[in-house]
Amino acid sequence: MENRPSTHPGNYLNGRHPNLRERQLPDGNIPPPPRPPPPPSPPQHQRPSGTAYHAKRTNPELISRSNSRTLPPKRPRTGNGEQHQRRNRWSNDRVGGGEIKVAPDWSGNETTTNTDHEDKDQHQRERYFGFSSTPTPSALMPPPSTPLAYRDMQNEHSLAHARWGLRREVVMGFSRCGIGYMYPWQAECLDMGGLLTGESNVVYTAPTSAGKSLVADILAIRKVVNERRKAIIVLPYIAIVQEKTRFLKKVLEKVRVAVPKRGGWDKVNLWRHLNIVGFHGGSKVRVGWKELDVAVCTIEKVRQMGIRGIAPADYDHSAEIFLSVANALVNAAIEDRTIDQLGIVVFDELHMLDDDHRGYILELLATKLLCLAEENIQIVGILTSAQQNVKVLATWLKAQFYECAFRPIPLQEHLVYDNNIYTYDEKLVAKIPSSELKELKDPVTNAIVSLVYGAVIEDHGVLVFCESRRRCEDVGKLLVKFMPAVDEEVREKRMEIVRDLATTSTGLDFALEKTVPAGVAFHHAGLTTEERDLIAEAYDQGSIKVICCTATMAAGVNLPARRVVISPRMGRDFLSPTMLKQMRGRAGRKGRDTHGENYLCCRKEDLVPVKELLNAPMPSVRSCLGGETAGLKRAILEGIATRLATSDGSLSEYMHATLIYHTTPEPLKYLEPKILDAIEYLKEMKLINEDRTRGYFYATRIGNATVASGFGPEEGIFLHDELSRALMNFNLEGDMHIVYQFTPIHSSTTASVDIDWKLMREEVEKLDESGIRAANFVGVNPAFVNKMAQGGTLREDSPQNISKARVYRRFYVSLMLRELLNEKPVHIVAANYNIARGFIQQLSTTCKGFATTSGTFCKVMGWTGLAVLLEHYSWRLDMGVKADLMDLARIPFVKSVTARIFHENGLKSVEAVSASNVEILVKLLDLAQPKKLRLREAEMGKMRGRLEQRAGVILEAAVAIYEQDCKDAAEE
Numbered sequence: 001m002e003n004r005p006s007t008h009p010g011n012y013l014n015g016r017h018p019n020l021r022e023r024q025l026p027d028g029n030i031p032p033p034p035r036p037p038p039p040p041s042p043p044q045h046q047r048p049s050g051t052a053y054h055a056k057r058t059n060p061e062l063i064s065r066s067n068s069r070t071l072p073p074k075r076p077r078t079g080n081g082e083q084h085q086r087r088n089r090w091s092n093d094r095v096g097g098g099e100i101k102v103a104p105d106w107s108g109n110e111t112t113t114n115t116d117h118e119d120k121d122q123h124q125r126e127r128y129f130g131f132s133s134t135p136t137p138s139a140l141m142p143p144p145s146t147p148l149a150y151r152d153m154q155n156e157h158s159l160a161h162a163r164w165g166l167r168r169e170v171v172m173g174f175s176r177c178g179i180g181y182m183y184p185w186q187a188e189c190l191d192m193g194g195l196l197t198g199e200s201n202v203v204y205t206a207p208t209s210a211g212k213s214l215v216a217d218i219l220a221i222r223k224v225v226n227e228r229r230k231a232i233i234v235l236p237y238i239a240i241v242q243e244k245t246r247f248l249k250k251v252l253e254k255v256r257v258a259v260p261k262r263g264g265w266d267k268v269n270l271w272r273h274l275n276i277v278g279f280h281g282g283s284k285v286r287v288g289w290k291e292l293d294v295a296v297c298t299i300e301k302v303r304q305m306g307i308r309g310i311a312p313a314d315y316d317h318s319a320e321i322f323l324s325v326a327n328a329l330v331n332a333a334i335e336d337r338t339i340d341q342l343g344i345v346v347f348d349e350l351h352m353l354d355d356d357h358r359g360y361i362l363e364l365l366a367t368k369l370l371c372l373a374e375e376n377i378q379i380v381g382i383l384t385s386a387q388q389n390v391k392v393l394a395t396w397l398k399a400q401f402y403e404c405a406f407r408p409i410p411l412q413e414h415l416v417y418d419n420n421i422y423t424y425d426e427k428l429v430a431k432i433p434s435s436e437l438k439e440l441k442d443p444v445t446n447a448i449v450s451l452v453y454g455a456v457i458e459d460h461g462v463l464v465f466c467e468s469r470r471r472c473e474d475v476g477k478l479l480v481k482f483m484p485a486v487d488e489e490v491r492e493k494r495m496e497i498v499r500d501l502a503t504t505s506t507g508l509d510f511a512l513e514k515t516v517p518a519g520v521a522f523h524h525a526g527l528t529t530e531e532r533d534l535i536a537e538a539y540d541q542g543s544i545k546v547i548c549c550t551a552t553m554a555a556g557v558n559l560p561a562r563r564v565v566i567s568p569r570m571g572r573d574f575l576s577p578t579m580l581k582q583m584r585g586r587a588g589r590k591g592r593d594t595h596g597e598n599y600l601c602c603r604k605e606d607l608v609p610v611k612e613l614l615n616a617p618m619p620s621v622r623s624c625l626g627g628e629t630a631g632l633k634r635a636i637l638e639g640i641a642t643r644l645a646t647s648d649g650s651l652s653e654y655m656h657a658t659l660i661y662h663t664t665p666e667p668l669k670y671l672e673p674k675i676l677d678a679i680e681y682l683k684e685m686k687l688i689n690e691d692r693t694r695g696y697f698y699a700t701r702i703g704n705a706t707v708a709s710g711f712g713p714e715e716g717i718f719l720h721d722e723l724s725r726a727l728m729n730f731n732l733e734g735d736m737h738i739v740y741q742f743t744p745i746h747s748s749t750t751a752s753v754d755i756d757w758k759l760m761r762e763e764v765e766k767l768d769e770s771g772i773r774a775a776n777f778v779g780v781n782p783a784f785v786n787k788m789a790q791g792g793t794l795r796e797d798s799p800q801n802i803s804k805a806r807v808y809r810r811f812y813v814s815l816m817l818r819e820l821l822n823e824k825p826v827h828i829v830a831a832n833y834n835i836a837r838g839f840i841q842q843l844s845t846t847c848k849g850f851a852t853t854s855g856t857f858c859k860v861m862g863w864t865g866l867a868v869l870l871e872h873y874s875w876r877l878d879m880g881v882k883a884d885l886m887d888l889a890r891i892p893f894v895k896s897v898t899a900r901i902f903h904e905n906g907l908k909s910v911e912a913v914s915a916s917n918v919e920i921l922v923k924l925l926d927l928a929q930p931k932k933l934r935l936r937e938a939e940m941g942k943m944r945g946r947l948e949q950r951a952g953v954i955l956e957a958a959v960a961i962y963e964q965d966c967k968d969a970a971e972e
């Protein structure tokens with residue numbers, strides 16, 4: 001076959017691009033790619049870039065602590081006599097530097113540049129790391145974490161050193177996770193007065209990948225293991241909750257603690273492992289406050305996901321529910337007077353305080369903890385980037401403050417436009433050859449392809465941050481054409497991933513099917529969690545080299561890369577300075593890279609705003625309790641319901657403990673009228689009452705139900721109205737009414753659902769009589785739906801119209817949910833409604849959470865029958881099956897379509913499955929495959945192997961469940 005015409009300066013299209021060649025060979029074999037010449041290695045005196053370390057801490061005494069705790073005496077300071085501040089500035093504010101490798105040019109040479117930045121502070125680095133020449137990755141790290149690290153008790157950075165007070169099993173646990181020694185800054189931070197003793201709170205800030213978590217982890221573990229108190233860790237994203245839970249489980253897997261027995265501690269028999277519970281959408285949590293030792297919760301920020309059809313505000317509800325777990329745990333503990341068991345609360349990414357949707361809950365939680373001064377609950381606040389008013393946060397939280405700029409992996413930063421690569425201070429460091437190819441005409445796209453190729457050919461991982469989900473997929477598909485070829489072994493690994501993707505519940509995504517064999521994938525909210533996990537794992541193992549992702553997703557997943565390519569926009573808007581900083585920091589994989597590189601690729605027209613963005617200071621964190629949000633009302637309701645603030649005096653103290661009090665110039669003048677308004681509102685809504693004679697406020701039953709279920713005041717009232725109306729006339733002939741009832745309120749309150757009226761009309765027409773009755777009952781009129789389908793507009797210009805629109809939106813969403821309950825797989829429902837399957841999956845998770853919290857609401861209200869009903873549906877939604885399949889669906893992997901196929905083919909119970917064999921199960925699993933792969937014979941064989949494995953797991957689980965059932969029956 002002929003070579004392709006020479007249309008691109010990059011040699012990858014010069015007929016030598018292996019991927020093109022790959023398509024040319026009929027037998028599917030790929031010859032090894034021509035490897036470009038290796039880059040000249042930098043001379044010894046050149047460092048790939050600088051590492052920065054800059055630590056300072058404030059005088060604990062400068063921060064007034066109004067509670068009764070006293071700080072231990074300060075350690076003597078050395079130096080210039082300035083007691084309250086020590087600064088170690090290892091400057092590496094420079095950008096650029098090191099070597100840049102982009103796509104090779106026509107001649108096959110590579111465009112490589114070196115910049116020559118000297119590290120002025122090399123001696124500082126030597127002090128900590130003990131090297132003097134160009135550092136290798138290992139030189140940049142603390143001593144390697146060998147399994148023997150726990151024996152190194154002399155080194156004060158070793159986790160085994162006595163000063164850290166960690167049990168041997170804990171030190172070994174960290175060692176298994178690759179952490180044996182602390183970075184100097186971590187040790188210095190932990191060593192601040194009062195931290196290890198738990199007497200002092202702390203707020204600290206360090207760059208991405210600096211190892212911030214370890215400080216909080218050590219403090220939390222000491223509380224849990226040494227003091228036997230509980231820890232709550234509040235994280236910003238669901239994906240990190242899973243990761244964090246796994247990490248802590250691994251660290252603490254060998255730790256066992258004595259179980260208190262009446263009359264003392266029985267050290268012989270009663271020892272147990274720690275209960276580390278992750279509260280994320282995908283899990284049904286069976287462990288309650290009483291049993292858990294560590295609760296990992298989230299405040300996922302998902303509203304920028306921009307899912308077509310339904311605005312992301314829908315996600316907010318699930319996020320709130322799961323953050324509210326932290327809040328609700330604290331409320332419940334206050335209520336039953338076990339709050340003294342809580343020892344520490346960690347707030348990761350404390351800047352989330354100013355998130356419009358959930359920030360106020362964070363503030364509320366922290367405020368309550370501050371009011372519980374006698375309980376001595378340690379508060380730890382972590383920030384990635386120093387917000388302008390970071391010290392105000394520390395003052396508010398009565399915390400010590402620590403700031404450092406240490407990065408274990410040096411960073412090179414670049415700005416790219418018009419096919420030129422500059423340092424941030426505008427020094428041209430390289431040119432990217434422009435292209436004649438139509439698809440690479442656009443300089444931004446050309447730069448992305450070129451930069452990705454340059455890194456991948458050197459076997460490095462690349463993250464490409466794109467402005468939208470669509471763009472992720474487009475860039476991914478384009479990159480496939482330019483990826484270097486790989487040997488058979490890597491190809492096989494990639495095909496394994498394709499097979500794994502094919503066996504997920506939603507089947508193989510068409511775009512991923514094309515990109516993964518080339519080592520390219522994308523990662524965004526539109527994918528299901530299984531898909532995202534598989535992709536992240538494959539990337540981590542190196543089979544996938546490039547991930548194109550959206551900002552929100554990538555910020556929530558720990559996926560560092562040697563090279564990070566960034567678009568300055570998210571949707572149509574520019575990124576926020578904080579988000580950009582997060583992305584830039586993703587460059588450099590600890591333990592794998594000597595340095596990280598990031599490239600901000602923009603258009604020349606955008607240069608001015610992009611430069612402004614680069615120079616923008618980190619915004620100040622502000623409180624969300626002000627403004628028109630429900631925050632203040634909720635804060636007061638919770639204060640009253642938990643009896644932390646029931647009189648004028650205690651309410652005033654409570655408000656003094658809020659962030660808004662600390663950030664408002666004349667707080668009393670500003671806050672007083674707002675507080676009075678909020679109290680009036682809560683009274684009017686019958687959430688609280690006032691006992692004037694005795695001068696105190698108390699929560700009504702609705703108020704208590706609202707707080708116990710983690711809702712805000714408005715949601716509580718809305719839910720109460722809806723449920724009490726429904727209770728009088730519940731339509732249980734079919735599913736429709738109950739499904740509507742547990743469709744999250746949020747999706748209807750935020751004016752965010754974009755109803756496809758024609759689709760809704762079709763669905764309403766399909767409803768049976770009971771469905772129509774349910775529709776009428778909740779206020780959905782088929783005639784109105786029909787009118788809208790013919791081109792009407794949904795008016796939202798008055799409270800009545802807003803309320804009406806909310807009902808229609810909620811009904812529309814409940815139609816989707818109903819399909820899930822009726823065993824339609826996620827991807828089919830997604831296709832029917834033209835919505836990303838990730839969204840549908842998230843919707844079902846959200847609804848499960850909503851049904852559970854509504855159940856709590858009902859229980860507190862005394863509506864037990866309804867609570868049971870909600871629980872039943874929440875369970876069914878979890879399994880994706882109708883009632884007759886609920887028994888079968890207890891078996892792992894036997895859900896939704898698979899459960900129905902088992903049922904239809906005679907395996908109607910767990911017992912029947914346990915009595916079958918792998919061969920039968922493989923046949924049924926094959927029938928349930930969502931999409932038949934168009935694979936060659938050999939591939940089919942491997943696929944069968946995968947199904948056999950799964951059938952084995954199913955069989956084993958069915959036998960175990962059946963045996964347990966028999967045991968339970970015998971005991972009864």
Ligand SMILES: Nc1ncnc2c1ncn2[C@@H]1O[C@H](COP(=O)(O)OP(=O)(O)OP(=O)(O)O)[C@@H](O)[C@H]1O
Binds near residue numbers: 177179180186208213
């Ligand atoms: N002292 C240490 N020795 C070895 N590895 C460490 C150490 N501290 C942290 N790490 C590892 O460094 C990686 C990054 O740490 P961590 O996630 O805490 O960073 P971070 O500062 O929270 O960054 P981000 O802002 O990206 O979340 C993790 O893999 C962690 O296990």
